[in-house]
Every structure is written in C-alpha cells, then in structure tokens.
Amino acid sequence: xxxxxxxxxxxxxxxxxxxGPAPIVAVVGRPNVGKSTxxxxxxxxxxxxxxxxxxxxxxxxxxxxxxxxxxxxxxxTGGWEPDARDRAAVxxxxxETAVAMADVVLFVVDARVGATDVDEAAVKxxxxxxxxxxxxxxxxxxxxxxxxxxxxxxLGLGQPWAVSALHGRGSGDLLDAILDVVPEVLEPASPADxxxxxxxxVGRPNVGKSxxxxxxxxxxxxxxxxxxxxxxDPVDSLVELDGEVWQFVDTAxxxxxxxxxxxxxxxxxxxxxxxxxxxxxxxxxxxxxxxxSEQDQRILSMVTEAGRALVLAFNKWDLVDADRRYYLxxxxxxxxxxxxxxxxxxxxxxxxxxxxxxxxxxxxxxxNWEKRVPTGQLNQWLTALVQAxxxxxxxxxxxxILFATQAGTAPPxxxxxxxxxxxxxxxxxxxxxxxxxxxxxxxxxxxxxKPRKKRSA
Numbered sequence: 001x002x003x004x005x006x007x008x009x010x011x012x013x014x015x016x017x018x019x020g021p022a023p024i025v026a027v028v029g030r031p032n033v034g035k036s037t038x039x040x041x042x043x044x045x046x047x048x049x050x051x052x053x054x055x056x057x058x059x060x061x062x063x064x065x066x067x068x069x070x071x072x073x074x075x076x077t078g079g080w081e082p083d084a085r086d087r088a089a090v091x092x093x094x095x096e097t098a099v100a101m102a103d104v105v106l107f108v109v110d111a112r113v114g115a116t117d118v119d120e121a122a123v124k125x126x127x128x129x130x131x132x133x134x135x136x137x138x139x140x141x142x143x144x145x146x147x148x149x150x151x152x153x154x155l156g157l158g159q160p161w162a163v164s165a166l167h168g169r170g171s172g173d174l175l176d177a178i179l180d181v182v183p184e185v186l187e188p189a190s191p192a193d194x195x196x197x198x199x200x201x202v203g204r205p206n207v208g209k210s211x212x213x214x215x216x217x218x219x220x221x222x223x224x225x226x227x228x229x230x231x232x233d234p235v236d237s238l239v240e241l242d243g244e245v246w247q248f249v250d251t252a253x254x255x256x257x258x259x260x261x262x263x264x265x266x267x268x269x270x271x272x273x274x275x276x277x278x279x280x281x282x283x284x285x286x287x288x289x290x291x292x293s294e295q296d297q298r299i300l301s302m303v304t305e306a307g308r309a310l311v312l313a314f315n316k317w318d319l320v321d322a323d324r325r326y327y328l329x330x331x332x333x334x335x336x337x338x339x340x341x342x343x344x345x346x347x348x349x350x351x352x353x354x355x356x357x358x359x360x361x362x363x364x365x366x367x368n369w370e371k372r373v374p375t376g377q378l379n380q381w382l383t384a385l386v387q388a389x390x391x392x393x394x395x396x397x398x399x400x401i402l403f404a405t406q407a408g409t410a411p412p413x414x415x416x417x418x419x420x421x422x423x424x425x426x427x428x429x430x431x432x433x434x435x436x437x438x439x440x441x442x443x444x445x446x447x448x449x450k451p452r453k454k455r456s457a
Contacts, residue, residue, distance in 0.1 A: 022064070022375070022405060023072040023182035026098040028126075029108035030118040031079025034138040038108060038165035039063065039076040042175065060098045060403065062375040067175045072182050073375050073405055075102065082121040096125065097402055100452060101417050104132045104181045106174075107157065111137035111149040123155050132181050136174060137162045146170075196238060196247040197366060200275045202303070203285035204295045208315040211349035212285065213237060213250045216358070242359035249275045276302060280410070281309035281362050281369070281442075288314035288328060288346065292335045300339060307411045309365035309443050310342045313358065318348040341435060343442040365442025370409045373438050378404055378414075381437055382430075391426050401430075402452070413446045422449045 025042075027035045040046050043063045061076045075098045078091035099105055107126060109119055126133050137149035137160040145162075152160040161177060163170035201209045217239045237248045251272040276282055282303045286296055303310055320328065336342070343361045347354045382404050391398045399420035407413040414434065416422065431447045434440070 022407070023103040024062075024075060024101055024405070025065075025072055025104050025106060025178060025182065026075045026077060026095075026102035027106045027108060028077050028080055028095050028099060028122070029136075030081060030116070030122065033079075033108045033110045034165045035079075035108050036076055038106070038136065038138060038163070039074050041163075041165045041168060041171050042067075042074050060094045062379050062403065062405070064375050068179060070179055070182075070184065072103075072178070075403075080122055080125070081118055082125075096129075097452075099126065099129045099131060101403060102131055103183060104134065104178065105129070106134050106136050106178075108136045108138050109152055109155070109160070111140045111145060111152065111160070111162065115152055115155050119155065123157060126157075133157050134174070134177055134181065135160045138165050140164055141167060141169065196245045197281065197362070198247050198249065198279045199362065200249045200251060200279035200282045200308075201285065202251050202272060202276060202282055202299055204287075204293065204299065207285040207287045208349045209250050209285050212313070212315065212347070212355070213239075213248055215349045215352055215355055216241060216248065242356070244359065246359075246362070249279065251275050273302065276306050276308060279308055281311065281365050282306075283311045283313050283358065283362070285313050285315050287316055289316045289319040289324065291327075292331045297335065300336070300342075304339060304444050307444055307446070309362075309369035309411070310339065311358065311361045311365055311442060312336075312342050312344045314344065314346045315349055317346045317353055318351050320346075341441055341443070341445075361442070368440045369411055369443040371412060371438070371440065371443070372409055373406055373412075375405055378406065385430070385433055389429070391422060394423070399451070407448075411444045411446060412440060413448070416447065416449045418449055418451050420451050422451075 027039055029035050043065045063074045063076070065072050065074045077095040077098045079088075080092045080095040081088060082092075084092040105126060107122065109115065135152060135155060135157040137152050140146050140149050140162040141164050149160050149162045161170065161174045163174050165171070201213060203209055217237055237250070239246050239248050284296075284299060284303060286292060300310075314328075332344075343365055345354060345357045345361050347358065349355070382401060386401050391400065397420075399418050399422055401416050401418045401422070403417040405415055405417075407415045416427070416430065427447055427449060431445055434447070435445060
C-alpha cells in the first residue's frame with residue numbers, strides 16, 4: 001500500500017468524516033484506456049456508454065456503487081489531455097473538476113501500452129490536486145501482463161492495481177483498496193433492528209394529546225382532565241395501528257419558550273424537547289376550533305429544527321362548523337406557509353373521527369424522511385433544471401452548480417457542489433423543485449452548498 005493511501009486511510013477514520021455525503025471516487029485517465037468499462041464493472045451493471053473509440057464519454061456522470069455493505073459515488077469522466085483545445089479542453093476541464101470534488105481518484109492507464117507522455121502530464125495534474133490516488137493498470141488479462149504492469153511504478157503513484165475491467169480480473173482487490181481509502185459513512189439501522197417506530201405527540205396544553213393516545217390505544221393509557229397541563233412527564237405507550245406496533249410518547253403541553261418556563265413547567269419543556277429529538281415522526285396536534293397561535297408556531301419550529309418527519313393533526317374537528325373551516329383554510333395558508341410539505345389529518349379524539357388515517361400518514365412521512373434519490377437520477381434532473389433556469393448573474397458572473405449528491409437521510413440532506421456561493425433564493429428554488437420532482441411530503445429537506453475552493457496562487 002502506498003504512503004498516500006495509508007495516510008488517507010488514517011484520515012478516513014476521523015469523526016469529522018462520518019455520517020456525511022457518500023464518498024466520491026473519480027475515474028480519470030487519457031482517452032480510450034477503459035474508464036467507462038471500469039465504471040460499469042464497479043457499479044455492477046452496464047450503464048456507462050462504452051465504445052471502442054476514444055471520446056465517447058464527455059461529461060462527468062455519477063453513479064451509485066456498493067461494495068462490502070458500503071456505498072460510494074463513482075464519477076466517470078472524459079479523456080484528459082494536456083493542452084487540449086475546443087471541445088477536448090471542455091472535457092478535460094470536466095475531468096479536473098471531478099478530481100477537485102473527489103475523495104479519492106482512480107487514475108486509469110492502459111497496461112498494454114505502458115506509461116505515455118500524456119499519462120505523465122496527468123500525474124502532475126493529480127499531484128497538484130493533493131488527492132489520494134490509486135493507480136489502475138487496466139487491460140491486464142493474464143499473469144504475464146500483470147508482471148509487465150509493474151513498470152508503471154515509474155509514474156511515482158505507488159502500487160499499480162492490475163485489473164481487466166472487461167473481464168473482471170483483479171476488480172475485487174481494487175474495490176477493497178478503494179474502501180481502505182474512502183471515508184466511511186454510517187448507514188441507518190435496518191428495519192429488523194430498530195424496533196417500533198417512535199412517534200411523539202406534541203402540542204400546546206389542552207389540545208387533546210392524551211385523549212388521542214387513549215383513543216388510539218383503545219384504553220386509558222394517559223390521564224385526561226379538562227384542566228390544561230395534566231401531563232408533565234412523557235408517557236411511552238406501545239400501540240398497534242393498522243397491523244403495526246408504534247411507540248407513542250405523549251408529552252407535556254408547551255405553553256412558553258423553554259427559557260421562559262420555570263419549575264415543573266421548565267423540566268416538562270426539556271423532556272418534551274428531548275422526546276421530539278428521540279422521535280422519528282412527530283404528530284403535532286392543533287385545536288381546529290381555535291385560531292392557530294404563536295405557541296403552535298413555536299412548537300412547529302422546534303419540530304422542523306429537529307429534522308423530524310411531521311404530521312399535522314387538527315383535533316376537535318367535531319366542533320368545527322362551515323364558517324370555522326373557511327377561516328381555518330385561510331389561517332393555514334397564512335400561518336403555515338413555511339411548511340406546506342407537512343401532511344395534514346383532520347381528527348376528533350373524542351369521537352374517533354378519522355384517527356385511522358394517522359397510521360398511513362405517518363408511514364408516508366417516514367418513507368419520505370428515509371428516501372434516497374439515486375445520484376445519477378438526481379444529477380440528470382438537476383442538469384435539466386439548471387439549463388432551464390440558470391442562476392442569476394451577479395457581478396457579471398453566474399455561479400454554476402457542478403454536481404449534487406444526497407449526503408444522508410432521516411431527514412434527506414443534499415449537497416450542491418458549485419463554482420461559487422449561490423443566492424439563498426436560488427437554493428430555496430432548487431429545494432422546491434426537488435420536492436415537486438421526488439415527493440418529500442411529510443419530511444423536511446436540507447439543501448446545503450459547497451462552493452469549489454479557489455486555487456491558491
């Protein structure tokens with residue numbers, strides 16, 4: 001193992017690398033060395049277009065890959081050449097951008113030809129990038145050619161990994177080497193390991209949280225009293241809904257900001273906040289018979305800041321007449337315009353009206369909360385969006401979005417790699433379009449921007 005690889009492996013174990021975007025592996029090299037064939041071998045399917053002529057791949061194309069239970073993103077690039085002109089120069093620039101954004105680079109060389117002047121020029125470019133590089137000696141079909149590939153040590157990139165992308169020879173060892181270098185990403189627990197889904201029932205005092213829990217459980221699990229503030233400690237209950245067991249937490253009603261509360265109310269507020277953060281989906285109860293209050297807004301902000309799936313349950317629907325429904329629709333449009341994505345259910349804990357709709361709504365919210373969009377599909381959509389509606393020009397230049405990846409789920413987190421800082425309004429525009437295209441109803445979506453670092457002089 002080379003020094004570059006060993007040092008990168010040590011860095012990959014740092015805490016800062018965990019639970020971030022899927023690591024990016026850029027595949028670069030001069031034209032017609034078999035980069036796209038290698039990409040197809042790594043991802044396990046024939047998706048990158050391959051033809052026995054140079055220059056077929058022109059753009060940076062990203063694909064999701066999985067090996068030994070770990071995921072990463074493979075970026076296929078066009079052939080890199082020094083002093084390229086016209087379209088070849090654009091293709092080379094795309095390859096250099098892929099290198100700049102990568103966590104590790106696979107530098108592919110045709111082992112049958114050996115190191116060329118173009119390969120040596122590419123090595124200089126890769127050294128300037130300061131990225132970990134694995135040297136891939138491609139088109140090695142037998143043991144004799146593998147011995148001959150040892151001459152590639154002369155490039156100064158360490159051990160050449162002899163592979164045949166076409167036939168698969170040596171590809172497993174190469175993939176193991178990739179995993180040694182790229183940062184690890186923590187994967188969420190499997191459904192079999194995580195137990196019942198955790199649901200927090202929250203809302204201001206006397207909106208009917210305990211009554212709803214008792215209705216769902218079909219027994220008196222929580223004390224109900226007309227006096228507001230009966231529940232102080234969070235009450236955990238296993239409840240079977242629609243053939244599935246859920247763990248509900250009935251929380252204290254929040255009437256003040258945590259910092260303004262005192263005594264029992266202060267500690268109850270802290271426990272409620274902890275219950276929200278421990279939950280996977282939060283059902284916020286609002287009293288449909290009364291105007292949406294400032295405290296309702298604070299509670300909703302607490303849930304969205306915690307990044308939890310969200311279902312709005314408008315309780316006491318049996319007390320709502322036609323006039324109140326008209327004004328409630330107006331209030332929802334005005335007061336809840338920040339969270340138009342929240343799922344809404346109109347229920348009555350007292351009569352049992354529509355409480356059976358809660359389980360499907362929570363399942364939908366959780367499914368979208370844990371949704372992952374394939375990298376290739378995400379970038380195809382994003383390319384079309386940016387072409388149709390480019391970023392506004394600022395200071396004579398318009399920053400461009402180069403690439404996007406989904407950094408995580410629960411909630412969905414997306415990272416936009418760009419040539420410069422993006423306007424906040426444009427980022428919100430991308431988020432709205434992202435929701436429209438991929439349907440994240442019931443889940444917050446987090447979109448961050450990672451501008452490309454300028455080269456130091």
